[in-house]
Amino acid sequence: MKKGRMxxxxxxxALIVFLxxxxxAVFAISGCFLHTAYLDPWKxxxxxxxxxxxxxxxxxxxxxxxxxxxxxxKIKLDKENSSVFYLYADSSKTTPEVDPHARQMMITQGSFLEYLKIAGEKLGTPVTITLFPEGVYDENNLSASMDTYPVASxxxxxxxxxxxxxxxxxFLPDTNRGIYSPTLPSAAAVSLLTDTQEYSGISAYLYQAPDQVQSIGQIAMDAAVIEGNTxxxxxxxxxxxxxxxxxxNKYRYGFSVEGQGSKGIMKHFLQAAVxxxxxxxxxxxxxxxxMNSTRTSIENTPSYLLLTTKDNSRISQVEAGMLYSSCILKAHNLGLAMQPLSQALEEYTEMISVYEKIHSQYGNGDTIQMLLRVGYPKQSAPLSMRQDVSSLLLK
Structure with a gap:
Protein backbone atom coordinates (compact mmCIF):
# COMPACT_ATOMS: atom_id res chain seq x y z
CA MET A 1 0.00 0.00 0.00
CA LYS A 2 1.37 3.39 -1.02
CA LYS A 3 1.80 5.96 1.65
CA GLY A 4 -1.09 8.44 1.84
CA ARG A 5 -3.64 6.26 0.01
CA MET A 6 -6.91 5.83 1.93
CA ALA A 14 -16.04 8.69 5.63
CA LEU A 15 -18.98 7.93 3.35
CA ILE A 16 -21.11 6.80 6.28
CA VAL A 17 -20.25 9.94 8.24
CA PHE A 18 -21.10 12.07 5.20
CA LEU A 19 -24.44 10.37 4.65
CA ALA A 25 -29.18 18.12 8.07
CA VAL A 26 -32.30 17.05 6.17
CA PHE A 27 -34.13 16.24 9.40
CA ALA A 28 -33.02 19.53 10.95
CA ILE A 29 -34.19 21.57 7.95
CA SER A 30 -37.51 19.71 7.89
CA GLY A 31 -37.97 20.18 11.64
CA CYS A 32 -38.21 16.47 12.36
CA PHE A 33 -37.05 16.90 15.95
CA LEU A 34 -39.72 19.46 16.87
CA HIS A 35 -42.83 18.71 18.88
CA THR A 36 -45.79 18.83 16.48
CA ALA A 37 -47.89 21.27 18.51
CA TYR A 38 -50.18 21.73 15.51
CA LEU A 39 -51.43 18.16 16.02
CA ASP A 40 -52.17 18.46 19.75
CA PRO A 41 -55.84 19.41 19.24
CA TRP A 42 -56.50 16.00 17.67
CA LYS A 43 -55.93 14.27 21.01
CA LYS A 74 -63.65 33.12 15.74
CA ILE A 75 -65.37 32.54 19.08
CA LYS A 76 -66.76 35.19 21.43
CA LEU A 77 -67.82 34.16 24.92
CA ASP A 78 -70.87 35.91 26.35
CA LYS A 79 -69.64 37.69 29.48
CA GLU A 80 -73.05 37.80 31.15
CA ASN A 81 -74.28 34.29 30.39
CA SER A 82 -71.76 31.49 30.86
CA SER A 83 -73.93 29.16 28.76
CA VAL A 84 -73.80 31.29 25.62
CA PHE A 85 -71.12 31.96 23.02
CA TYR A 86 -70.97 33.12 19.42
CA LEU A 87 -69.34 31.93 16.23
CA TYR A 88 -67.94 34.53 13.83
CA ALA A 89 -66.36 34.05 10.42
CA ASP A 90 -62.75 35.22 10.49
CA SER A 91 -62.56 37.89 7.79
CA SER A 92 -58.76 37.68 7.77
CA LYS A 93 -58.96 34.08 6.54
CA THR A 94 -60.87 34.60 3.30
CA THR A 95 -59.53 33.16 0.04
CA PRO A 96 -61.00 35.64 -2.44
CA GLU A 97 -59.44 34.17 -5.57
CA VAL A 98 -61.03 30.72 -5.25
CA ASP A 99 -63.97 31.77 -3.09
CA PRO A 100 -64.89 35.30 -4.21
CA HIS A 101 -68.34 35.23 -2.59
CA ALA A 102 -67.23 33.44 0.61
CA ARG A 103 -69.63 30.57 -0.08
CA GLN A 104 -67.10 27.91 0.89
CA MET A 105 -66.29 29.94 3.99
CA MET A 106 -69.93 29.74 5.10
CA ILE A 107 -69.99 25.98 4.51
CA THR A 108 -66.95 25.83 6.78
CA GLN A 109 -68.91 27.62 9.51
CA GLY A 110 -71.55 24.92 9.29
CA SER A 111 -69.04 22.09 9.51
CA PHE A 112 -67.79 23.61 12.78
CA LEU A 113 -71.30 23.90 14.21
CA GLU A 114 -72.17 20.27 13.48
CA TYR A 115 -69.13 19.09 15.42
CA LEU A 116 -70.22 21.32 18.32
CA LYS A 117 -73.66 19.78 18.24
CA ILE A 118 -72.40 16.21 18.34
CA ALA A 119 -69.80 16.98 21.02
CA GLY A 120 -72.47 18.69 23.10
CA GLU A 121 -74.59 15.54 23.17
CA LYS A 122 -71.60 13.45 24.19
CA LEU A 123 -70.48 15.80 26.97
CA GLY A 124 -73.92 16.42 28.43
CA THR A 125 -74.07 20.02 27.23
CA PRO A 126 -76.49 19.83 24.27
CA VAL A 127 -76.48 23.00 22.20
CA THR A 128 -79.19 25.17 20.68
CA ILE A 129 -77.89 26.86 17.55
CA THR A 130 -79.44 30.05 16.14
CA LEU A 131 -78.07 31.14 12.78
CA PHE A 132 -77.37 34.84 12.16
CA PRO A 133 -79.06 35.96 15.39
CA GLU A 134 -78.22 39.62 14.77
CA GLY A 135 -79.01 39.61 11.05
CA VAL A 136 -77.38 38.45 7.84
CA TYR A 137 -74.41 40.07 6.16
CA ASP A 138 -74.40 43.22 4.09
CA GLU A 139 -73.10 41.64 0.88
CA ASN A 140 -71.75 44.99 -0.30
CA ASN A 141 -69.59 45.25 2.80
CA LEU A 142 -68.88 41.60 3.44
CA SER A 143 -65.62 41.73 5.38
CA ALA A 144 -66.92 44.28 7.87
CA SER A 145 -70.15 42.30 8.22
CA MET A 146 -68.22 39.18 9.16
CA ASP A 147 -66.54 41.13 11.92
CA THR A 148 -69.84 42.59 13.11
CA TYR A 149 -72.48 39.88 12.80
CA PRO A 150 -72.07 36.39 14.29
CA VAL A 151 -72.80 33.39 12.11
CA ALA A 152 -74.46 31.70 15.08
CA SER A 153 -75.25 31.97 18.73
CA PHE A 171 -60.94 12.81 15.96
CA LEU A 172 -60.29 11.21 12.57
CA PRO A 173 -59.04 13.00 9.42
CA ASP A 174 -61.97 14.50 7.53
CA THR A 175 -60.35 14.23 4.09
CA ASN A 176 -58.64 11.34 2.34
CA ARG A 177 -57.07 12.27 -1.01
CA GLY A 178 -55.73 8.78 -1.66
CA ILE A 179 -56.83 5.94 -3.91
CA TYR A 180 -60.25 4.42 -3.23
CA SER A 181 -61.23 0.82 -3.87
CA PRO A 182 -63.55 0.20 -6.85
CA THR A 183 -66.01 -1.46 -4.45
CA LEU A 184 -69.25 0.51 -4.41
CA PRO A 185 -70.82 1.70 -1.15
CA SER A 186 -73.67 -0.57 -0.11
CA ALA A 187 -77.34 0.31 -0.48
CA ALA A 188 -77.50 0.85 3.28
CA ALA A 189 -74.54 3.23 3.10
CA VAL A 190 -76.14 5.15 0.25
CA SER A 191 -79.36 5.47 2.22
CA LEU A 192 -77.53 6.77 5.29
CA LEU A 193 -75.40 9.28 3.40
CA THR A 194 -78.31 10.70 1.43
CA ASP A 195 -80.65 11.05 4.41
CA THR A 196 -81.29 14.80 4.74
CA GLN A 197 -84.50 14.76 6.80
CA GLU A 198 -82.89 16.87 9.50
CA TYR A 199 -82.19 19.68 7.02
CA SER A 200 -85.14 21.04 5.04
CA GLY A 201 -84.25 22.42 1.64
CA ILE A 202 -81.08 20.33 1.30
CA SER A 203 -80.72 17.25 -0.89
CA ALA A 204 -77.97 14.67 -1.24
CA TYR A 205 -77.35 12.50 -4.29
CA LEU A 206 -74.85 9.68 -4.53
CA TYR A 207 -73.86 8.80 -8.11
CA GLN A 208 -72.43 5.33 -8.76
CA ALA A 209 -73.39 4.45 -12.33
CA PRO A 210 -70.23 4.21 -14.47
CA ASP A 211 -71.38 6.80 -17.01
CA GLN A 212 -72.26 9.28 -14.26
CA VAL A 213 -68.99 8.69 -12.42
CA GLN A 214 -67.07 9.22 -15.64
CA SER A 215 -69.06 12.35 -16.50
CA ILE A 216 -68.64 13.97 -13.07
CA GLY A 217 -64.99 12.97 -13.00
CA GLN A 218 -64.39 14.65 -16.35
CA ILE A 219 -66.06 17.84 -15.14
CA ALA A 220 -63.89 17.78 -12.02
CA MET A 221 -60.76 17.25 -14.12
CA ASP A 222 -61.70 20.08 -16.49
CA ALA A 223 -62.09 22.33 -13.46
CA ALA A 224 -58.70 21.27 -12.10
CA VAL A 225 -57.03 22.15 -15.42
CA ILE A 226 -58.60 25.60 -15.32
CA GLU A 227 -57.58 26.15 -11.72
CA GLY A 228 -54.06 24.87 -12.27
CA ASN A 229 -53.58 27.32 -15.12
CA THR A 230 -55.07 30.34 -13.37
CA ASN A 249 -46.08 25.05 14.25
CA LYS A 250 -46.03 28.79 13.59
CA TYR A 251 -49.15 29.11 11.44
CA ARG A 252 -51.11 25.92 12.18
CA TYR A 253 -53.36 26.40 9.15
CA GLY A 254 -52.97 26.06 5.39
CA PHE A 255 -51.47 23.27 3.27
CA SER A 256 -48.46 21.00 3.72
CA VAL A 257 -46.76 18.10 1.94
CA GLU A 258 -48.90 15.55 3.79
CA GLY A 259 -51.75 16.62 1.54
CA GLN A 260 -49.69 15.41 -1.42
CA GLY A 261 -49.48 11.92 0.07
CA SER A 262 -46.00 12.17 1.58
CA LYS A 263 -45.37 10.56 4.95
CA GLY A 264 -42.63 9.08 7.08
CA ILE A 265 -39.04 9.74 6.15
CA MET A 266 -40.03 10.78 2.62
CA LYS A 267 -42.12 13.59 4.08
CA HIS A 268 -39.03 15.04 5.75
CA PHE A 269 -36.91 14.70 2.63
CA LEU A 270 -39.58 16.53 0.63
CA GLN A 271 -40.02 19.21 3.29
CA ALA A 272 -36.28 19.86 3.34
CA ALA A 273 -36.18 20.01 -0.45
CA VAL A 274 -39.11 22.45 -0.68
CA MET A 291 -53.26 18.23 -11.69
CA ASN A 292 -51.46 14.89 -11.34
CA SER A 293 -52.85 14.47 -7.83
CA THR A 294 -56.37 15.35 -8.98
CA ARG A 295 -56.15 13.00 -11.95
CA THR A 296 -55.05 10.11 -9.72
CA SER A 297 -57.93 10.81 -7.33
CA ILE A 298 -60.52 10.96 -10.10
CA GLU A 299 -59.26 7.77 -11.75
CA ASN A 300 -59.70 5.95 -8.44
CA THR A 301 -63.17 7.10 -7.42
CA PRO A 302 -66.17 4.72 -7.42
CA SER A 303 -68.84 7.28 -6.51
CA TYR A 304 -69.58 10.95 -5.99
CA LEU A 305 -71.81 12.63 -3.43
CA LEU A 306 -73.44 15.96 -4.26
CA LEU A 307 -75.09 18.19 -1.64
CA THR A 308 -77.53 20.75 -3.05
CA THR A 309 -79.71 23.52 -1.61
CA LYS A 310 -82.94 25.09 -2.89
CA ASP A 311 -81.37 28.54 -2.69
CA ASN A 312 -77.89 29.93 -2.19
CA SER A 313 -78.57 32.00 0.93
CA ARG A 314 -76.04 32.31 3.73
CA ILE A 315 -78.24 30.16 5.96
CA SER A 316 -78.44 27.44 3.31
CA GLN A 317 -74.67 27.51 2.88
CA VAL A 318 -74.12 27.09 6.61
CA GLU A 319 -76.68 24.29 6.83
CA ALA A 320 -75.01 22.54 3.91
CA GLY A 321 -71.80 22.62 5.93
CA MET A 322 -73.56 21.04 8.88
CA LEU A 323 -74.82 18.26 6.64
CA TYR A 324 -71.33 17.86 5.18
CA SER A 325 -69.87 17.24 8.65
CA SER A 326 -72.65 14.77 9.39
CA CYS A 327 -71.83 12.88 6.19
CA ILE A 328 -68.13 12.77 7.08
CA LEU A 329 -68.85 11.25 10.48
CA LYS A 330 -71.33 8.75 9.06
CA ALA A 331 -68.76 7.77 6.44
CA HIS A 332 -66.19 7.03 9.15
CA ASN A 333 -68.59 4.59 10.78
CA LEU A 334 -69.18 2.94 7.39
CA GLY A 335 -65.47 2.58 6.68
CA LEU A 336 -65.75 5.10 3.86
CA ALA A 337 -63.62 8.13 3.07
CA MET A 338 -64.41 11.47 1.43
CA GLN A 339 -62.59 14.22 -0.40
CA PRO A 340 -64.11 17.48 -1.65
CA LEU A 341 -63.45 18.39 -5.27
CA SER A 342 -64.36 22.03 -4.92
CA GLN A 343 -62.97 23.52 -8.13
CA ALA A 344 -66.01 22.95 -10.36
CA LEU A 345 -68.22 24.78 -7.85
CA GLU A 346 -66.05 27.88 -7.51
CA GLU A 347 -67.50 31.13 -8.79
CA TYR A 348 -64.52 33.02 -10.22
CA THR A 349 -64.65 34.15 -13.85
CA GLU A 350 -62.50 31.48 -15.50
CA MET A 351 -64.59 28.70 -13.92
CA ILE A 352 -68.00 29.91 -15.14
CA SER A 353 -68.37 27.42 -18.02
CA VAL A 354 -67.60 24.40 -15.82
CA TYR A 355 -69.77 25.75 -13.00
CA GLU A 356 -72.71 26.09 -15.39
CA LYS A 357 -72.09 22.64 -16.87
CA ILE A 358 -72.15 20.74 -13.59
CA HIS A 359 -75.23 22.65 -12.47
CA SER A 360 -77.10 22.02 -15.72
CA GLN A 361 -76.33 18.29 -15.62
CA TYR A 362 -76.49 17.54 -11.89
CA GLY A 363 -77.95 20.52 -10.06
CA ASN A 364 -81.62 19.55 -10.51
CA GLY A 365 -82.45 23.25 -10.41
CA ASP A 366 -80.67 23.71 -7.06
CA THR A 367 -77.29 25.13 -6.05
CA ILE A 368 -74.62 22.47 -5.69
CA GLN A 369 -72.78 23.27 -2.47
CA MET A 370 -70.47 20.24 -2.25
CA LEU A 371 -68.98 17.72 -4.69
CA LEU A 372 -67.32 14.85 -2.85
CA ARG A 373 -65.42 11.72 -3.78
CA VAL A 374 -66.70 8.76 -1.78
CA GLY A 375 -65.21 5.30 -1.45
CA TYR A 376 -63.39 2.73 0.63
CA PRO A 377 -59.83 4.05 1.09
CA LYS A 378 -56.81 1.90 0.38
CA GLN A 379 -54.64 3.83 2.83
CA SER A 380 -55.14 6.02 5.86
CA ALA A 381 -55.04 9.81 5.67
CA PRO A 382 -52.78 12.10 7.73
CA LEU A 383 -54.04 14.55 10.30
CA SER A 384 -53.86 18.18 9.22
CA MET A 385 -52.71 21.25 11.11
CA ARG A 386 -55.03 22.72 13.71
CA GLN A 387 -54.91 25.96 15.69
CA ASP A 388 -55.09 26.20 19.44
CA VAL A 389 -58.43 27.17 20.98
CA SER A 390 -56.88 30.35 22.36
CA SER A 391 -56.17 31.66 18.84
CA LEU A 392 -59.90 31.55 18.03
CA LEU A 393 -61.04 33.69 20.95
CA LEU A 394 -62.32 37.21 20.48
CA LYS A 395 -62.12 39.61 23.41
Missing part, protein backbone atom coordinates in the same frame (compact mmCIF):
# COMPACT_ATOMS: atom_id res chain seq x y z
CA UNK A 7 -7.94 2.29 2.69
CA UNK A 8 -11.40 0.97 1.85
CA UNK A 9 -12.56 0.91 5.50
CA UNK A 10 -11.54 4.56 5.89
CA UNK A 11 -13.39 5.54 2.71
CA UNK A 12 -16.46 3.61 3.83
CA UNK A 13 -16.38 5.26 7.24
CA UNK A 20 -25.33 10.62 8.32
CA UNK A 21 -24.46 14.32 8.26
CA UNK A 22 -26.69 14.82 5.23
CA UNK A 23 -29.51 12.88 6.89
CA UNK A 24 -29.24 14.90 10.10
CA UNK A 44 -59.11 13.46 22.90
CA UNK A 45 -57.41 14.70 26.05
CA UNK A 46 -56.87 18.17 24.55
CA UNK A 47 -60.30 19.36 25.69
CA UNK A 48 -59.29 18.69 29.32
CA UNK A 49 -57.12 21.80 29.23
CA UNK A 50 -60.27 23.89 29.52
CA UNK A 51 -62.72 24.22 32.37
CA UNK A 52 -65.25 26.33 30.47
CA UNK A 53 -67.61 23.92 28.65
CA UNK A 54 -67.85 26.38 25.77
CA UNK A 55 -64.12 26.03 25.18
CA UNK A 56 -64.37 22.25 25.44
CA UNK A 57 -66.90 22.36 22.61
CA UNK A 58 -64.70 24.73 20.63
CA UNK A 59 -61.86 22.20 20.97
CA UNK A 60 -64.08 19.77 19.08
CA UNK A 61 -65.35 22.24 16.51
CA UNK A 62 -61.90 23.27 15.33
CA UNK A 63 -61.32 19.70 14.12
CA UNK A 64 -64.04 20.09 11.49
CA UNK A 65 -63.43 20.06 7.77
CA UNK A 66 -62.75 23.52 6.36
CA UNK A 67 -61.96 25.09 3.04
CA UNK A 68 -58.23 25.26 2.25
CA UNK A 69 -57.59 24.37 5.90
CA UNK A 70 -57.89 28.07 6.71
CA UNK A 71 -59.90 27.36 9.89
CA UNK A 72 -61.71 30.71 9.55
CA UNK A 73 -63.49 30.65 12.90
CA UNK A 154 -74.74 28.75 20.67
CA UNK A 155 -76.57 28.12 23.94
CA UNK A 156 -75.55 25.21 26.14
CA UNK A 157 -78.09 23.11 27.96
CA UNK A 158 -77.71 20.37 30.55
CA UNK A 159 -78.52 16.71 30.06
CA UNK A 160 -77.14 13.26 30.70
CA UNK A 161 -74.20 12.54 28.39
CA UNK A 162 -75.43 10.76 25.28
CA UNK A 163 -73.36 8.02 23.70
CA UNK A 164 -73.63 9.17 20.08
CA UNK A 165 -72.04 6.85 17.50
CA UNK A 166 -70.70 9.80 15.51
CA UNK A 167 -68.54 11.28 18.26
CA UNK A 168 -65.35 9.24 17.81
CA UNK A 169 -65.20 10.21 14.15
CA UNK A 170 -64.53 13.81 15.16
CA UNK A 231 -51.96 31.91 -11.91
CA UNK A 232 -53.55 34.19 -9.32
CA UNK A 233 -55.52 31.25 -7.89
CA UNK A 234 -52.46 29.03 -7.63
CA UNK A 235 -50.51 31.92 -6.11
CA UNK A 236 -53.14 32.20 -3.38
CA UNK A 237 -52.69 28.51 -2.61
CA UNK A 238 -48.90 28.79 -2.69
CA UNK A 239 -48.97 31.57 -0.10
CA UNK A 240 -50.60 29.31 2.51
CA UNK A 241 -48.27 26.36 1.91
CA UNK A 242 -46.23 25.41 4.99
CA UNK A 243 -42.95 23.88 3.89
CA UNK A 244 -41.67 22.40 7.16
CA UNK A 245 -42.43 21.68 10.81
CA UNK A 246 -41.28 25.14 11.90
CA UNK A 247 -43.85 26.81 9.65
CA UNK A 248 -46.58 24.34 10.55
CA UNK A 275 -37.60 24.58 2.09
CA UNK A 276 -34.28 24.80 0.24
CA UNK A 277 -35.83 25.09 -3.22
CA UNK A 278 -39.25 26.84 -2.96
CA UNK A 279 -39.68 26.68 -6.74
CA UNK A 280 -40.56 23.00 -6.28
CA UNK A 281 -43.95 24.19 -5.06
CA UNK A 282 -44.57 27.15 -7.33
CA UNK A 283 -45.27 27.88 -10.95
CA UNK A 284 -45.38 24.94 -13.35
CA UNK A 285 -44.22 22.44 -10.72
CA UNK A 286 -47.11 23.41 -8.44
CA UNK A 287 -49.60 23.15 -11.31
CA UNK A 288 -48.28 19.76 -12.42
CA UNK A 289 -48.40 18.40 -8.85
CA UNK A 290 -51.95 19.61 -8.40
Missing amino acids: TFPVILL LSVLI KSYQNRFEDPRLKLTAHGLLAANSHNMQPW ITLGKAAPKNTPLYDGI KRVMKETEEIFRANEYQK TLFPSMNSGKAQTDNF
